[in-house]
Amino acid sequence: xxxxxxxxxxxxxxxxxxxxxxxxxxxxxxxxxxxxxxxxxxxxxxxxxxxxxxxxxxxxxxxxxxxxxxxxxxxxxxxxxxxxxxxxxxxxxxxxxxxxxxxxxxxxxxxxxxxxxxxxxxxxxxxxxxxxxxxxxxxxxx
Amino acid sequence: xxxxxxxxxxxxxxxxxxxxxxxxxxxxxxxxxxxxxxxxxxxxxxxxxxxxxxxxxxxxxxxxxxxxxxxxxxxxxxxxxxxxxxxxxxxxxxxxxxxxxxxxxxxxxxxxxxxxxxxxxxxxxxxxxxxxxxxxxxxxxxxxxxxxxxxxxxxxxxxxxxxxxxxxxxxxxxxxxxxxxxxxxxxxxxxxxxxxxxxxxxxxxxxxxxxxxxxxxxxxxxxxxxxxxxxxxxxxxxxxxxxxxxxxxxxxxxxxxxxxxx
Numbered sequence: 091x092x093x094x095x096x097x098x099x100x101x102x103x104x105x106x107x108x109x110x111x112x113x114x115x116x117x118x119x120x121x122x123x124x125x126x127x128x129x130x131x132x133x134x135x136x137x138x139x140x141x142x143x144x145x146x147x148x149x150x151x152x153x154x155x156x157x158x159x160x161x162x163x164x165x166x167x168x169x170x171x172x173x174x175x176x177x178x179x180x181x182x183x184x185x186x187x188x189x190x191x192x193x194x195x196x197x198x199x200x201x202x203x204x205x206x207x208x209x210x211x212x213x214x215x216x217x218x219x220x221x222x223x224x225x226x227x228x229x230x231x232x
Numbered sequence: 233x234x235x236x237x238x239x240x241x242x243x244x245x246x247x248x249x250x251x252x253x254x255x256x257x258x259x260x261x262x263x264x265x266x267x268x269x270x271x272x273x274x275x276x277x278x279x280x281x282x283x284x285x286x287x288x289x290x291x292x293x294x295x296x297x298x299x300x301x302x303x304x305x306x307x308x309x310x311x312x313x314x315x316x317x318x319x320x321x322x323x324x325x326x327x328x329x330x331x332x333x334x335x336x337x338x339x340x341x342x343x344x345x346x347x348x349x350x351x352x353x354x355x356x357x358x359x360x361x362x363x364x365x366x367x368x369x370x371x372x373x374x375x376x377x378x379x380x381x382x383x384x385x386x387x388x389x390x391x392x393x394x395x396x397x398x399x400x401x402x403x404x405x406x407x408x409x410x411x412x413x414x415x416x417x418x419x420x421x422x423x424x425x426x427x428x429x430x431x432x433x434x435x436x437x438x439x440x441x442x443x444x445x446x447x448x449x450x451x452x453x454x455x456x457x458x459x460x461x462x463x464x465x466x467x468x469x470x471x472x473x474x475x476x477x478x479x480x481x482x483x484x485x486x487x488x489x490x491x492x493x494x
Contacts, residue, residue, distance in 0.1 A: 120326040121324055161489070
């Protein structure tokens with residue numbers, strides 16, 4: 091009886107975990123590294139206010155001195171709106187510092203964790219289940 | 233004589249009482265307004281386990297979510313698929329699902345959120361709009377349900393409902409087979425029964441029972457709770473510029489450039 095109860099509780103718990111993870115991943119963010127973040131500093135070239143997700147693109151100076159391009163995925167703009175963002179929150183030419191979870195496949199793209207501007211303004215990214223991403227902000231993108 | 237008089241008196245009193253009761257019933261039926269359905273018009277957001285919102289869950293404790301009671305031949309396949317999906321996600325190569333192609337949930341998935349929804353009560357109809365993918369379902373009130381073979385399958389099916397006291401009781405049929413909640417397979421015989429009611433002033437429950445004589449051993453029950461959002465107006469949601477796609481391996485991928493930039 092007790093065993094059956096415990097098994098039931100464990101099964102229900104596992105099911106909830108699966109359910110929870112599915113809900114958190116509206117459009118899945120599993121393509122991004124959940125074990126580390128990189129910080130990238132550069133100039134915004136494009137701020138795309140669209141669904142299913144918004145995007146931010148920037149140019150930054152790499153360690154070898156060359157200019158590189160980087161694409162940052164945001165959440166749904168509906169979630170951004172509820173988190174206080176607007177379509178005017180970022181503009182091309184803005185100098186930004188972004189903390190991102192990088193793409194696992196090594197391509198130059200990442201998922202935004204948080205964004206700061208040279209004037210000190212900060213914007214949190216309303217990523218679902220943010221606690222599942224380990225933040226290592228000291229790592230600069232080379 | 234006395235006894236006879238008493239019997240007569242008792243009979244008269246009983247008849248009078250019976251008449252009075254009948255009269256009261258008739259008068260009540262004619263003058264007492266039919267019970268008014270509760271006002272559930274407005275914006276709502278799912279709360280509780282599995283909700284995207286971080287809003288504090290209130291109201292009674294939800295029944296625990298249970299796996300679908302699929303018949304053995306369907307259960308095995310479903311479990312294997314769920315396991316494969318978990319492994320693919322853990323490897324960073326998630327399976328491409330309908331959302332990746334900007335296809336909406338349909339029923340009953342749209343009732344799971346993830347974004348706020350709006351309920352509109354108008355004469356003869358309750359309309360529910362889910363913000364994500366701008367999903368709309370129409371519940372036709374006090375109409376007979378059609379036969380399953382009279383309906384062309386759709387994402388939201390054909391819903392009829394009626395107020396039973398404070399509960400909106402809804403019956404839905406005609407859901408397209410590829411429209412699946414939690415990847416649970418169903419046949420064209422699937423029927424979704426819902427009991428939508430307030431559990432307290434600002435907390436709404438949708439108790440859902442999915443029936444399918446082909447795939448399920450017994451009804452699969454799921455309950456969602458929602459909190460009222462008095463100051464919220466639903467936002468537009470159009471899949472306008474989708475950089476996500478499903479590759480030939482069935483995996484979700486992302487383009488670093490917008491399709492419109494090319």
